[in-house]
Amino acid sequence: MTAMFLDSCAVREETLLSPLKVAQRTTFLEWDSQPSLFKHYPPFCYRISLHDIEALSWLSHLRCITSLRTVAQKPYYQLNVPSAGNLQPLEIYVQVRNVPGVLCGIYHLDVLSEQLVLIQEIEGDGIESYLGLTNRFNGFMVMVSVIPFRSSWKYGLRAWRYCYLDLGHQIAALNATVRHFGLELTKMSHYDGNRLNFNMGMGDEEHIATVYGIGEIGNRPVKELKNALMNVAPTNYIMKDEQLSASIKNTPLYLENHEMNKWPNYLSLNRHRRSAREFFASNMDDSALAILMRRAVPKSLEVIAVILQAHSMQLGAYREGQFLMAGNYRSDVIHLLLDQRFIAGANMVLLIYAQQFTAHLHIEAGIYAQDIYLTCEHLGIGCSGIGAFYDDEGSKWSNNPLLYAVAIGGKS
Secondary structure, eight states: OOOOOHHHHHHHHHHOOOHHHHHHOOOOOGGGOOOOSSOOOOOOOOOEETTSSGGGGGGGSSSSSSEEETTTTEEEEESSSSOTOOOOOOEEEEESOOOOTSSSSEEETTTTTTEEEEEEEOOBSSGGGTTTTTTEEEEHHHHEEOOHHHHHHHHHGGGGHHHEEEEEEEEHHHHHHHTTTOOEEEEEOOOOOHHHHHHHTTTTTTTEEEEEEEEEEEEOOOOSSSSSOOOOOSSSOOOOOOOHHHHTTTSSSSSSOOOOOOOOOOHHHHHHOOOOOOOOOSSSSSSHHHHHHHHHHOEEEEEEEEOOSSSSOOOEEEETEEEEEEEEOHHHHHHHHTTTTGGGOOOOEEEEEEESSOOHHHHHHHHHHHHHHHHHHHOOOEEEEEEOGGGGGGGGGGGSSSEEEEEEEEEO
């Protein structure tokens, strides 16, 4: 480990929360200083509305604004994926090749306008060679980048955790959207992340973190990009955290493919997903608790369900639906989650652990949590992902490191 780079174990130690640390760091944010939330390419760039060409319509559900309100005299965006409080540390780029009606090129997905913004046309060149492909990929290649400063502005180095949790939510949304539209993801198996990042025109404050193909590998050979793409700043200003930036830069691309559940009403669920900030325990049936506890858990994770309030189900901790220990842990869980009082109305909290503290396991925790969000929306109950907790106190239910928590309860 160099002075400029923290590995994941060091990140955990540096970002542990305790009651003393929380008290020492408590301060008021100057929301006027929040960096810009979305990347803007110059107005001279060619644009295509996602609603004008049928082959592009699925992209409008991939990362989309589902609600807009005003908080502290600033726009507060809610997307189909959470972002630890309107921080939006992700961007999406799409390489399009041989899609009828669309110029072959590399585009930025403009969430605000629901448009693809052309950054550079391509012919026989493209990003394929940076991903171990020798032939052109026909269809779409979706790249998700992480912009750590958008999150570290508020959370400091602990933003490392939130960036990867958010990335997991976005990967899950990509998987679910592709599955809903009857498309298929092509998993990439090789990569050269640094060359990809450089040729995509990224500076030190933005990093491609994952790439997926939607289409098929063709027969024609492909060349590297002729020139690096234009560099556009990801925020209106930057305050560098070299440890955080280097740690994300040195994390390999996440290239795993997860089979998401198929929801007949997915488009509605995707557009109505919200992080609840109030729960009404009496409005949630025990049957919903049982359904959530039976959801498949990735082998890489351990999920402990702590039942806080129920009509007849025994209170206590469960693993994979099996009873572990009895007890009323409501006050323990509220304290674990930084004494956030809205947790008091929850029926259940899912505590997501992993055997190791790594970036990729945080991503998988986010993928699992996105499925829980959709399930809760389908069941008509509330859900809230929580990444802030007193780390050491999570050991009450598991010896593994706690990565994420999801509070669940009835709606009004």
